[in-house]
Amino acid sequence: xxxxxxxxxxxxxxxxxxxxxxxxxxxxxxxxxxxxxxxxxxxxxxxxxxxxxxxxxxxxxxxxxxxxxxxxxxxxxxxxxxxxxxxxxxxxxxxxxxxxxxxxxxxxxxxxxxxxxxxxxxxxxxxxxxxxxxxxxxxxxxxxxxxxxxxxxxxxxxxxxxxxxxx
Numbered sequence: 001x002x003x004x005x006x007x008x009x010x011x012x013x014x015x016x017x018x019x020x021x022x023x024x025x026x027x028x029x030x031x032x033x034x035x036x037x038x039x040x041x042x043x044x045x046x047x048x049x050x051x052x053x054x055x056x057x058x059x060x061x062x063x064x065x066x067x068x069x070x071x072x073x074x075x076x077x078x079x080x081x082x083x084x085x086x087x088x089x090x091x092x093x094x095x096x097x098x099x100x101x102x103x104x105x106x107x108x109x110x111x112x113x114x115x116x117x118x119x120x121x122x123x124x125x126x127x128x129x130x131x132x133x134x135x136x137x138x139x140x141x142x143x144x145x146x147x148x149x150x151x152x153x154x155x156x157x158x159x160x161x162x163x164x165x166x167x
Contacts, residue, residue, distance in 0.1 A: 006052045007079065008091035009044075016044070025087055031129035034087065039064070040078065040120035047088060053079065066117030074119040081122045 009016065016025040023036040023044045036044050039060070046056045053076075060071055082088040 006050065006091040007047050007082070007088040008050075009048060010086055010089045014087050016048075018045070026132070027085065027087060028132075029086065031132035032085070032124055032126050033128065033132070034085070034125070035123040036120070038120070039118060040122060043075065043078065043120055044082075047082075050091075060117070063114060064117035065114040071117055074117075078120040078122060085122070085124070 013029045014025060014027055016023055018024075018041060021037060021041060023041040025034040025036065025044070027033070042060075042063075043056055046059060051059070057072060057075060060075065061068065064071070079088070083090075
């Protein structure tokens with residue numbers, strides 16, 4: 001991937017949710033799920049917003065204390081892992097609509113303390129792979145968000161009395 005290249009989340013076969021700073025990513029094709037925390041979750045959020053590799057690196061240089069060469073090496077390794085796991089895909093070298101919102105800076109950015117850079121990690125789990133692949137409700141579309149029942153497929157609706165339901 002070029003330095004100016006952009007990546008996209010490999011939807012609809014990849015779904016994700018960020019809760020309390022941890023991003024959980026689920027690959028619906030193979031049933032693996034992943035955990036991203038700290039810098040890894042930040043990078044995932046930047047990819048979701050349409051940031052290119054240069055955009056991501058500039059944001060990290062500004063927010064974290066560390067050597068540029070180490071940061072670039074570790075981030076490029078992380079981005080390669082995301083692609084190897086089919087969680088992301090190349091999205092060309094164009095700038096998407098709304099990228100300016102990513103670049104918008106808060107006036108307080110220069111005044112705050114930088115955190116120490118630590119390499120982003122992609123934690124992979126396959127312990128629930130068989131269950132996730134058997135579950136027919138995992139098919140989603142762009143509008144339904146985190147795995148919801150696809151009523152058009154004719155699957156039964158969820159039991160409203162189930163203790164596993166959430167609102």
